[in-house]
Amino acid sequence: MAAAVTRRINASLHVEATGNGAADGESRRDSAAAHSPAAKRINDAKNSDVWVAVQEGDMPGDSSRALLFRTMKVKGSILHPYRFVILLRLIAVIAFFIWRIRHRNHDGVWLWFMSMVGDVWFGFSWVLNQLPKLNPIKRVPDITAIRDQYESSTSGESKLPGIDVFVTTVDPVDEPILYTVNSILSIIATDYPAEKYACYLSDDGGTLVHYEAMFEVANFAKLWVPFCRKHCIEPRAPENYFGVKRQPYMGSMQEEFMSDHRRVRREYEEFKVRIDSLFNTIYQRSEAYNRKNTKEDGVKATWMADGTQWPGTWIEQAENHRKGQHAGIVKVILNHPSYKPQLGPPASIDNPFDFSNVDMRLPMLVYLSREKRPGYNHQKKAGAMNVMLRVSALLSNAPFLINFDCDHYINNSQAFRAAMCFMLDPRDGQNTAFVQFPQRFDDVDPTDRYANHNRVFFDGTMLSLNGLQGPSYLGTGTMFRRAALYGMEPPRWRADTIKVISKAKEFGESTLFINSMIDGANQERSITPLFLEESVNNELSTLMTCAYEDGTPWGRDVGWVYNIATEDVVTGFRMHRQGWRSMYCSIEPAAFRGTAPINLTERLLQILRWSGGSLEMFFSHSNAFLAGPRMQPLQRIAYLNMSTYPIVTIFILAYNLFPVMWLISEQFYIQRPFGSYILYLIIIIAMIHVIGMFEVKWANITLLDWCRNEQFYMIGATGVYPTAVLYMVLKLITGKGIHFRLTSKQTEACSNDKFADLYVVRWVPLLIPTIAVLIVNVAAVGVAIGKAATWGLFKEQAQHAVLGMVFNVWILVLLYPFALGIMGQWGKKPAILFILLLMSISTVAIMYVTFRAIYPSDWSEIATSLGKQN
Numbered sequence: 001m002a003a004a005v006t007r008r009i010n011a012s013l014h015v016e017a018t019g020n021g022a023a024d025g026e027s028r029r030d031s032a033a034a035h036s037p038a039a040k041r042i043n044d045a046k047n048s049d050v051w052v053a054v055q056e057g058d059m060p061g062d063s064s065r066a067l068l069f070r071t072m073k074v075k076g077s078i079l080h081p082y083r084f085v086i087l088l089r090l091i092a093v094i095a096f097f098i099w100r101i102r103h104r105n106h107d108g109v110w111l112w113f114m115s116m117v118g119d120v121w122f123g124f125s126w127v128l129n130q131l132p133k134l135n136p137i138k139r140v141p142d143i144t145a146i147r148d149q150y151e152s153s154t155s156g157e158s159k160l161p162g163i164d165v166f167v168t169t170v171d172p173v174d175e176p177i178l179y180t181v182n183s184i185l186s187i188i189a190t191d192y193p194a195e196k197y198a199c200y201l202s203d204d205g206g207t208l209v210h211y212e213a214m215f216e217v218a219n220f221a222k223l224w225v226p227f228c229r230k231h232c233i234e235p236r237a238p239e240n241y242f243g244v245k246r247q248p249y250m251g252s253m254q255e256e257f258m259s260d261h262r263r264v265r266r267e268y269e270e271f272k273v274r275i276d277s278l279f280n281t282i283y284q285r286s287e288a289y290n291r292k293n294t295k296e297d298g299v300k301a302t303w304m305a306d307g308t309q310w311p312g313t314w315i316e317q318a319e320n321h322r323k324g325q326h327a328g329i330v331k332v333i334l335n336h337p338s339y340k341p342q343l344g345p346p347a348s349i350d351n352p353f354d355f356s357n358v359d360m361r362l363p364m365l366v367y368l369s370r371e372k373r374p375g376y377n378h379q380k381k382a383g384a385m386n387v388m389l390r391v392s393a394l395l396s397n398a399p400f401l402i403n404f405d406c407d408h409y410i411n412n413s414q415a416f417r418a419a420m421c422f423m424l425d426p427r428d429g430q431n432t433a434f435v436q437f438p439q440r441f442d443d444v445d446p447t448d449r450y451a452n453h454n455r456v457f458f459d460g461t462m463l464s465l466n467g468l469q470g471p472s473y474l475g476t477g478t479m480f481r482r483a484a485l486y487g488m489e490p491p492r493w494r495a496d497t498i499k500v501i502s503k504a505k506e507f508g509e510s511t512l513f514i515n516s517m518i519d520g521a522n523q524e525r526s527i528t529p530l531f532l533e534e535s536v537n538n539e540l541s542t543l544m545t546c547a548y549e550d551g552t553p554w555g556r557d558v559g560w561v562y563n564i565a566t567e568d569v570v571t572g573f574r575m576h577r578q579g580w581r582s583m584y585c586s587i588e589p590a591a592f593r594g595t596a597p598i599n600l601t602e603r604l605l606q607i608l609r610w611s612g613g614s615l616e617m618f619f620s621h622s623n624a625f626l627a628g629p630r631m632q633p634l635q636r637i638a639y640l641n642m643s644t645y646p647i648v649t650i651f652i653l654a655y656n657l658f659p660v661m662w663l664i665s666e667q668f669y670i671q672r673p674f675g676s677y678i679l680y681l682i683i684i685i686a687m688i689h690v691i692g693m694f695e696v697k698w699a700n701i702t703l704l705d706w707c708r709n710e711q712f713y714m715i716g717a718t719g720v721y722p723t724a725v726l727y728m729v730l731k732l733i734t735g736k737g738i739h740f741r742l743t744s745k746q747t748e749a750c751s752n753d754k755f756a757d758l759y760v761v762r763w764v765p766l767l768i769p770t771i772a773v774l775i776v777n778v779a780a781v782g783v784a785i786g787k788a789a790t791w792g793l794f795k796e797q798a799q800h801a802v803l804g805m806v807f808n809v810w811i812l813v814l815l816y817p818f819a820l821g822i823m824g825q826w827g828k829k830p831a832i833l834f835i836l837l838l839m840s841i842s843t844v845a846i847m848y849v850t851f852r853a854i855y856p857s858d859w860s861e862i863a864t865s866l867g868k869q870n
């Protein structure tokens with residue numbers, strides 16, 4: 001009843017949502033209205049010049065159940081020319097190779113041959129990249145349909161299945177605790193029946209601060225959650241909600257909203273102060289206890305509020321209480337709520353809030369920190385996820401689960417329902433292992449200098465995969481089917497009964513866990529709260545030990561995959577090779593939002609980990625060639641591309657550094673006739689850009705997004721990918737893996753300059769190759785100008801130099817964000833960069849001219865003779 005009342009009130013509201021103040025317009029859109037038919041029509045109209053609905057006839061399966069999503073494809077007038085240009089380019093590339101073979105260089109065969117290998121690889125990797133993009137598909141979840149089918153508007157009763165929500169964190173400082181509590185609050189307050197989901201926080205640091213922060217969260221949630229429900233607040237992460245300047249309210253309770261808003265805001269400020277002072281509170285409390293209980297060995301424990309010692313890591317690290325060495329901890333902070341809605345109290349003298357029409361229940365909230373022991377490889381996030389998978393099986397055992405990094409929050413509280421539209425759809429729902437949402441980011445600088453938004457990937461590449469077997473798993477914002485994580489086969493490929501029991505031993509020694517598995521695989525189920533007895537507690541501890549997985553397939557065939565820098569892509573890959581499919585779910589306003597590194601070095605280190613992980617994938621049991629017959633051919637190609645793309649760097653780097661040769665001599669030619677060669681290249685490269693423009697159109701991204709992507713590709717390809725390749729070679733030789741550190745979150749976010757991190761230079765060797773490329777190409781431009789001046793523009797030599805210069809300039813344009821980045825604070829004034837650039841170019845040009853005047857030919861002849869010897 002209460003839920004129904006709340007929903008009706010909600011429907012009459014009209015709340016202007018979010019908007020982070022940044023240039024990102026999407027989140028500023030009206031949230032409550034976004035789901036209304038009117039809004040849908042507007043969205044459809046906006047998209048109809050690109051996307052058209054696919055006519056969906058009778059689908060196999062239960063015909064009494066409504067379809068829960070619509071499928072859209074790119075309109076023929078865009079799709080056909082797009083495919084045609086791709087075909088044209090394929091022909092052009094082949095013609096180019098034939099031409100090159102016919103015009104082999106005779107004076108520098110080695111150079112010709114090497115560049116030929118490079119060009120063949122460019123062509124090949126382009127095919128790998130392009131083929132999977134031929135059929136992009138968009139799927140639009142129908143929230144109204146799922147409500148109609150699974151929720152009763154009169155009784156408020158819901159048949160929606162259960163969801164376990166996983167959040168991972170490690171360090172309360174590196175990953176600011178404010179992000180984590182906001183993430184948890186947005187989850188607890190999301191619009192999904194409270195008795196149908198549970199929230200788990202995995203704290204790999206085992207710090208008391210996180211544990212106590214969860215108590216503060218549980219307390220503040222008692223106010224925050226009913227407030228969100230009553231007024232349909234979006235987004236439900238308080239920091240982001242209050243961060244917006246303007247909040248016009250169109251509901252019928254204007255006055256009440258204003259006063260509630262004001263009060264909640266004040267409470268939130270106090271809540272933040274308490275969170276901030278937790279470090280201090282705990283420190284002082286522990287000092288006080290330690291004074292009372294001084295031990296001879298002088299070990300200082302960290303104490304909990306109830307006067308017992310914290311089992312996790314201590315402020316002053318001690319035996320069994322340090323990072324990487326402590327017991328497993330699991331604490332239920334909020335217990336599973338009752339099945340019936342509970343209305344709140346009306347306003348009174350000591351309670352200013354009228355919650356008499358609002359369901360006050362909160363979902364289950366659990367804190368856990370797995371056991372850590374020296375000598376064990378804890379497998380980072382993947383290890384933490386697997387422990388959560390087992391622990392949650394005993395505590396709530398929902399058939400679905402969704403995972404978030406601690407810096408991501410729910411921005412659209414219909415997101416869970418949207419994901420369910422795919423999981424429960426009568427067509428292929430049963431065979432869907434996971435639903436991936438795009439990653440969207442706050443706090444990125446307005447021009448997105450380092451392509452943090454990654455729109456080409458999230459809106460282009462992912463929609464393409466969606467038309468095949470489905471998007472790859474991207475690490476956060478992903479709804480999973482529990483059965484798929486247990487390594488079970490999709491229904492399409494398995495006998496009716498799930499045979500887990502026969503393999504019991506494979507999943508470890510816990511009978512309780514194994515008994516829970518069949519139940520957890522049943523998609524109709526809600527969650528089963530378990531009465532916490534002593535025996536269950538013991539079992540939970542067992543499930544969290546380091547030794548539990550010894551000799552089992554955990555980390556390979558079960559759960560998240562181990563021994564790789566990027567656990568995400570391979571975990572999704574394992575499901576796809578089993579024949580599962582996945583779905584991409586992009587909704588407005590964005591389902592989830594998170595933070596991204598805007599510092600150049602951090603960003604480069606992040607893509608170093610991704611590209612290193614990709615190569616590791618290629619050289620592991622997760623190689624796409626080994627995937628077996630259930631993987632779709634084009635999906636396999638996409639995975640092949642995903643795991644080999646960094647290799648191209650060898651050739652890109654070689655080409656980018658090639659102008660060094662020209663400094664020594666004019667006689668080095670990759671290909672003759674040089675003029676035609678350059679022309680061919682220009683055509684082939686231009687065609688990539690034409691294809692790119694089609695992709696900009698159907699992916700509905702901006703030109704800036706696309707340019708940034710091009711630029712950052714070149715920045716990555718000159719510095720990061722070579723490093724990744726080097727690491728991989730070393731790993732293959734020495735057998736030692738790559739150590740990647742946590743991506744540092746933006747801690748300067750609170751300082752005066754919101755984008756301060758953008759202007760901080762952290763010098764690392766990773767920057768060197770790109771700097772070298774910059775210098776070489778600036779010099780090459782200078783030399784080209786010098787040549788033109790020396791020889792006169794109409795001499796062949798000078799013309800060649802100028803033609804070659806086109807590429808040098810192009811590379812400089814691509815590396816422009818990098819150049820700004822290494823200038824640090826000076827990067828705020830790009831004019832300085834241009835002055836520097838002009839000065840260096842003219843210096844080189846003048847040097848060349850003078851040098852020529854003094855030594856007209858010697859150098860060049862020496863170099864030529866060297867070239868001929870080879």
Ligand SMILES: O=c1ccn([C@@H]2O[C@H](COP(=O)(O)OP(=O)(O)O[C@H]3O[C@H](CO)[C@@H](O)[C@H](O)[C@H]3O)[C@@H](O)[C@H]2O)c(=O)[nH]1
Pocket residue numbers: 168169170171175202204379380381384404405406407474475476565566567568606610741742743744
């Ligand atoms: O020992 C560890 C290390 C990390 N994490 C968590 O893992 C998440 C991701 O780590 P982060 O350093 O933030 O990586 P990003 O580069 O920001 O993350 C992207 O790339 C990762 C590797 O591909 C994916 O796992 C992430 O989901 C994806 O968002 C964070 O929540 C961490 O708290 C742990 O729980 N335990």
Ligand SMILES: [Mn+2]
Pocket residue numbers: 405407595743
């Ligand atoms: Mn992250």
